[in-house]
Amino acid sequence: MESLATVIGIVHIAAAIALLNGVLTTFGQAKIAAQAIESIGRQPEAADDIRSTMFVGLAMSETSGIYGLLIAIIMLFANPLIDTLVSLL
Secondary structure, three states: OHHHHHHHHHHHHHHHHHHHHHHHHHHHHHHHHHHHHHHHHHOHHHHHHHHHHHHHHHHHHHHHHHHHHHHHHHHHHOOHHHHHHHHHO
């Protein structure tokens, strides 16, 4: 049973690291928006192209945060390694 507690503890730490991706995604999205606003301020005639590129970048970075959340949920609630360890004990 001690090994099961160790595995569950490590899984919780790994899930916290995966959720850290969501925190870092926020800073990335802020950087994308700030650079887009600065670029539009420098070249207002290219605002449409810059805006569409910004939205693609925001969507890609948001997807990264969602993947981190998905991985954390899988590790916490549907981890096949814990089921394998329980069957071995």
